């Protein structure tokens with residue numbers, strides 16, 4: 106009955122693959138793997154580069170520093186090291202999804218941390234007042250940037266470069282040259298320096314595994330019974346197994362007693378980890394399951410199409426900068442917790458480079474329209490691994506800078522090549 | 533309920549100027565349900581301007597637009613789509629990084645509470661594609677970036693048809709396509725009309741026009757030179773109407789046609 110199959114070119118292929126064949130085809134593992142391979146070839150790399158990078162780095166540092174790198178203490182250290190990078194990167198994912206950049210995110214996190222420290226230490230405010238104020242200031246910064254970018258249409262590169270300089274000045278004024286402000290609030294310090302009870306860690310990890318598996322299976326079933334596009338069940342189960350393994354192994358390693366002396370015990374997941382977990386769940390939900398998230402992708406993919414579809418492009422633009430700077434504030438708080446203090450250079454140096462690197466290594470495109478919240482976690486781990494491993498190797502500072510810069514460049518090159526690949530395959 | 537053949541959109545005496553340039557002169561234009569109305573004219577004749585006035589993108593100076601027999605004011609793209617007027621512009625405006633379903637529902641997503649209702653959108657998208665016999669896409673969950681030019685055009689048109697739209701306006705839908713893909717899109721244009729939509733087809737290609745149109749409106753320098761049934765005219769007459777505004781007994785009075793030169 107279909108009359109629109111063109112004669113001539115590619116008719117056989119068209120016949121074989123028409124009628125939404127791929128949606129109806131009963132997938133087995135073989136065809137699902139072939140689809141996956143085709144997607145990789147077409148430049149849809151997903152989490153692959155980050156996962157390969159993680160494996161390669163772990164292998165490399167294990168070979169170079171077998172006893173220190175894999176030690177329990179270092180594993181806990183690594184997880185804490187990754188926290189602020191990951192949170193900052195998660196905010197940047199939103200900004201990068203629009204093809205914009207926020208060069209001021211690092212120093213914004215520093216300024217927000219400085220505000221927090223001043224409020225707690227100098228003004229004697231309780232932690233929640235300080236945290237809310239810090240996040241509120243982050244959001245105000247983001248709103249201002251977003252307004253300048255989307256209403257005045259100044260390129261985000263320039264606006265945030267100006268903020269990069271300006272906010273450092275504000276932090277300097279606030280703390281005083283060369284100074285530091287100590288952070289001694291129990292709860293804030295606990296984020297990076299105290300651990301959950303072992304039982305709570307296991308409970309949370311198990312709940313996450315169960316929740317994730319249930320969501321995936323329910324979604325699969327809903328789609329399957331309605332005869333909609335769905336992955337084969339084996340694929341879904343494998344995905345659940347990988348997530349479960351990662352969570353449970355992580356919990357196991359962090360639950361081991363890592364105290365340097367036999368007289369005390371020290372174990373458990375650092376409190377900051379579930380914070381990142383919660384942020385990951387919320388951001389994944391917002392980006393993947395809500396209309397707002399869909400609109401972010403649309404504006405990043407084709408702003409004109411989004412505008413014609415009735416989406417308020419300006420509002421979306423402002424909002425991603427608000428989220429970016431808001432999460433930067435959270436990242437600053439976690440970093441302050443790790444150091445127990447805030448210095449004038451907080452959030453400066455390579456902080457931003459690390460976070461952008463994390464997002465891009467994780468799979469977020471610098472060209473906009475592609476990226477996920479989980480990219481920040483995967484990429485954050487990769488960056489923390491590099492930072493941590495180079496530290497253990499005693500690499501001199503100049504080399505660390507060089508290597509980290511090269512890694513970012515490498516990730517951006519993969520992103521650019523994959524994008525070229527995608528546009529060659531289309532049309 | 534309106535039937536096939538009823539005029540669903542009627543424009544009368546429409547005038548539009550950009551500053552001092554008078555682009556549309558007393559334009560009358562009617563489209564009927566179940567009918568493909570071709571809008572032809574040379575470059576700069578005012579075809580795009582006319583549909584932008586209808587779609588609420590451009591305000592106009594004078595004239596009236598009736599929809600379903602009632603006078604309406606289309607003061608924005610939103611108002612036009614609320615009435616059931618959908619435009620597929622030449623540049624399509626699809627987001628490459630989204631899949632077919634996501635593009636078709638962009639800006640009008642179905643939700644259950646906070647959450648997007650993906651199954652219902654996917655099903656509706658598939659039903660619309662099937663109704664229009666669009667069967668050349670492998671998966672409705674394919675990213676638009678991976679589609680051919682013809683498939684992209686097809687998706688853009690199906691998107692317009694999804695919204696119970698009564699009038700679908702297509703600006704040069706075949707301009708960038710090869711022979712096979714053009715045929716595919718023309719079939720789709722015909723099916724749109726056959727499934728009860730009123731279709732406006734803007735095209736430079738008279739072969740396309742004669743292949744699918746029921747009526748033809750020819751614009752000449754911003755004036756309607758003729759509004760005729762396809763069966764009553766020849767290729768040659770349309771060419772003359774486009775190039776000189778008149779052809780034998782058809783077209784503008786000689787004085788009017790000459791006035792603008």
Ligand SMILES: Nc1ncnc2c1ncn2[C@@H]1O[C@H](COP(=O)(O)OP(=O)(O)O)[C@@H](O)[C@H]1O
Pocket residue numbers: 550553555573574575576577578579580581582
């Ligand atoms: N936004 C605009 N501002 C000024 N003049 C315009 C604008 N849009 C179109 N025009 C003029 O209106 C006339 C008709 O243009 P258009 O409707 O695009 O023609 P067509 O689509 O038939 O080729 C042209 O002379 C064009 O230069």
Ligand SMILES: [Mg+2]
Pocket residue numbers: 579580
């Ligand atoms: Mg035009």
